[in-house]
Amino acid sequence: MKPQLSLPRKRRIHSWPVRICHWINVLAMIGMVMSGWGIYNADPLFAFTFPQNTTLGGWLGGNIAWHLAVMWLLAANALLYLVWGIFSDHFRRDFFPFSPRSVWRDTVRALTFRLPHKPGQYNAVQKLMYSGVLLLGALLVLSGLSIWKPVQFSGLVWLFGGFDIARYVHFFAMSGVLLFVIIHVLMVLLVPETFVAMLTGGKKISTEDHADE
CATH class of the missing domain: 1.20.81 (Receptor-associated Protein)
Incomplete structure (x- = not known):
């Protein structure tokens, strides 16, 4: 019997889990940053604040609510990416x-x-x-x-x-x-x-x- 030649495997440059996690991450990070800036403005660490129109939530309670809500989306997405990244x-x-x-x-x-x-x-x-x-x-x-x-x-x-x-x-x-x-x-x-x-x-x-x- 002739030995079988193993052909090199082909794969996409970016697999679908990477692409999905990437775009969810984009949306989640925008929400986290904008709501986080609103929280920062309520008690600044430095001598500046972020423009109100770059924040998310309208007021401190809204900022915190958005931050916590988006946090769970970001955490779930990160967990999926980490698990897939390790096992793949x-x-x-x-x-x-x-x-x-x-x-x-x-x-x-x-x-x-x-x-x-x-x-x-x-x-x-x-x-x-x-x-x-x-x-x-x-x-x-x-x-x-x-x-x-x-x-x-x-x-x-x-x-x-x-x-x-x-x-x-x-x-x-x-x-x-x-x-x-x-x-x-x-x-x-x-x-x-x-x-x-x-x-x-x-x-x-x-x-x-x-x-x-």
Whole structure:
């Protein structure tokens, strides 16, 4: 008998779970940020507030109600993404490995407009950013729980160094996520086909072509 040749498997650039979670996340993050700005305005941490027309809820009670409602949507979506990402090998395959050297190399390439775009393959800077935003998301959840239920989660409050510090952590973690979003949108504007791929899934690629360098 002739040995059977194993053909490389094909898959979409972005599978349907990634696309669904991505667009739910867009809507949820808009709701969380706008309602969160309204909550911030009621007791600012710094010498500025956000314009009222950029907030969601109309008043503090409404801000909090929206924030908590959207929080459950965001939490369910994040849980789905995490479970799928682990069991589908998405995280290991797409976000790792990367090293300080590879991040520096691809940063220089990007700044000099010499960074190649390979459909379905993240460069080292993207891997660092996606891994980092997942960590920021975890920090947002933990600090948010500390602010929401400081008595029930007193242990978390203690780990953050107190309620006030937990508020600062929450604010800066959200700022980090917003910075990620800004950079992400700029990259999409530079490579518009990535937007189409996130809508349609993009072309099918070979798993061999997707191997990390």
